[in-house]
Amino acid sequence: MSGTVTMEIIPLAAESLGSRGMCVFIKTEDQKILIDPSVSLGPLRYSLKPHLKEIAAAYLSRQLILKAVKNTSIIIQTHYHGDHFTLGVNRPYEFTNQEMQNKIYGNTDKIILAKDPKKNINYNQKKRAYWLWKKKITIHSADNNQFIYGKTRIICSLPLPHGKEGSHSGWVISVFIEDSQDSVLFTSDVHGLESEAALNFILKYKSNHLILDGPSTYHPKQTEEDTRMAFNRIKRILNNQFYLDHHFLRDKNWRQILIEQNLENKALPLSSLFIKEPLCLESLRDELHDQMPMSEFGINFYTFFQEQQEKVLPIIKDQATLLPFANLEKLL
Template identity: 40%
Template sequence: MRIVPIASESLGVRSLAVYIKTRKDNILIDPGVALGPKRYSLPPAKAEIEKLKLVQKSILEFLAMANTIIISHYHYDHYTPGANYENKHLIIKNPSRNINKSQKRRASKFLKDKNYTSADGKNITLKECRIKFSPPLPHGEKGTRLGFVIMTMIEDKKKIIHASDTQLLNKESIKWIIDNMPDTLIASGPPTYILKHTWKSGIKNINRIIQETDAHIILDHHIIRDKRYPRFFKELEKEPSTFAKYLGREETPLEAYRKELHMIEKGEKVKIPFRYSLSSL
């Protein structure tokens, strides 16, 4: 199987979109992208807006190539409402069960006049691969108001798990991952930039996955919004990749450095840990 990370915080936007090419299937998981509306009480910097435009175009290109689209939940950084899903096998988080009110409204509007398969807890076979879906699991810690997500395991000789926004913070998610023994795990790390206590629990849970599986871990999304994420990675027993690192690119966590980007765009000299110019995006 070939894994193509498309968009994430290490690539400059909010997303965990990934394209997976098996022997006979082209699968796109969570084809959405967004920017944080406010960070440090600031709107997105010009660099973030330009990056968003580029990624939106890229996601639509991958969507056109894919024959199967998987949507783990209905936050805008995980699906694109106005895209063309015609003639696609649309496999989604159940839009009416284990879902909060805002996502239920979004799902109802999005799915109008569309054919789809609810995935929660199911096994689905495509041409040459098997897809196993987790039951609905918390978007982060147990009891969160952010609702539920589904994890996806694609098996075609090897196993890839896309853990979506579980943030590796609830016991059920960790158990499901370990029980299924993936070769590669793609996951959002904990949102340590807003919930400081998730640093400790995130380290503990990810180390358990490292100890009990031999998975190559690709960790991105919420954790990369924290400037301290390199330190978080070093505290793990095995350092994970980000989307950018997996692709051999420089990590550009634009949102984490929004304050500095605004200063640079005003002509001030500020040090940031990545190269910056609008032409390099």
Template identity: 30%
Template sequence: MVFTIDILASESMGARSMSTFLKSTNLSMIIDPGVELAPKRFNLPPHQIEINKKEELWLKIEKYLKKSDLVAITHYHYDHYNPLATDLLKEKTLFMKDYNIYINKNQKNRADILLKNISRINKSEKPSIIIADGKELDLEDIHICFSSPVFHGVNARLGYVIQVFVSDGEKGFLFTSDVEGPSTDEQVKFVIEKSPDILFVDGPMTYLLGRSYSYLALERSIENLENIMSDTNVKEIIIDHHFMRDLKYRDKIERLYDYSEDLGVKILSAAEFMREENNLLEARRKELYARDRYA
């Protein structure tokens, strides 16, 4: 038995997300069931095409969330969970990033609101909440391991996230959440220890390169991904989310693509993994507005 992996939404599919659905014979799990749009990009608000796409992707996430037994929330940014969708969490097992430690003020406030909304659910239907940080457990036919908290990015400014590894004994899948690279040793350590067959990583923030994302962080990310390829059993690396906010994404890590070919490792976007066409709407926002002006 090999579990199935469906990436439900991502930047390569048209909106900010990493929402992923996993299905084994006995259990189903959704990781980070949220989708959002950049409030400003190129000094422009979301285009109507982006808004429509977000609504379409949320309906898909909602459909899969309803039929999931397990839900994991790796941190409290709105592209990773929906604070207004707590009714969909009824009677589920909810793995949450610890909302009391290794958390910044912004995410703490959001977690408190989420918990308040959950508290309004009837007692008999309340989700079973498990603080996931560092937990490792076997459920039915799958093994789940959550990392200890790691930086959301290169430091603690944006808070912390937890990474998720799921295996059925035949195939391992690892979801990095928002590590922005990975660019730190702690982020990479968990990946190398778990040695997944398939890695879903948010990638370097090349669209902010030279501003809030440094060239040093990019170089470290490339080196770390090279090390992951050489030191683990990984066969496919899905790089999306932060990385797919840049139309010239491939140019920024061309060396990594060359290295992956030498090792026989596939590098894919989430859309490509799902056998869809890339649809980088946020990165094309200026183009969408320009097209309206000349229509």
């Protein structure tokens, strides 16, 4: 990455870390910022439920988020989908429930900058946002707003489409963060720049580091034209290198696509900050189930939040210790 590097950027949940998410912990000169503190798993891929290795990765990400939040001064919430927002309902694949939501967002010693709960928001997300905004916490609407805390400046974008203009998935906020020496821009779910507005925000705030959500090339509804347009915009990004992750790393062929687009040395998975090889487990779910069938354990993992929790959790924890990003915990 170019420029003077002083910020520490630690990914805590991402497709390249084995589950769904785009959670990063950023240490600026004087603030500790947690963006989109949640994690999730694709419920069905190749008609298969998540493999144990994916469940272990989501568990580990959840533990890292829990540790990071204790050391966080500002939480940024770009929208209210479960892979970004910790919901207050029982969701086994997100390792969450009401208690978990309170642990993440319920502390009065933090500032929360969150997607506006009333404007540019669809019905589902509005309902979820309500549960956050009714808490007795310090919370501000992030949309098109700027915040200064000591040496750290945070600029939040206008609401940007979650994917294409007019997307039914609603809107998200991109965020530019800078201190006196360094800067980072986090796009949230812009699907690899399916909108011109998302690209314009990146071009306006030239950051040293860029964390970009990539196109949903794995998705059956994604057309070739969508992908072509997304990569055309990605190629207009001026950074020498940037991190490309989330939706794009659900595609088993992500590496091949980057080579075809001549972007293999420019676009890196978020995991490359700390581990050599990305763990794109969801994209390999079919192979994982072949290599290590879940039936070998003689336990139904998919009811583990009900009657089987005591039997299953030790196995999940065991698997989590084998993951190459387990030692990120030391950096939090």
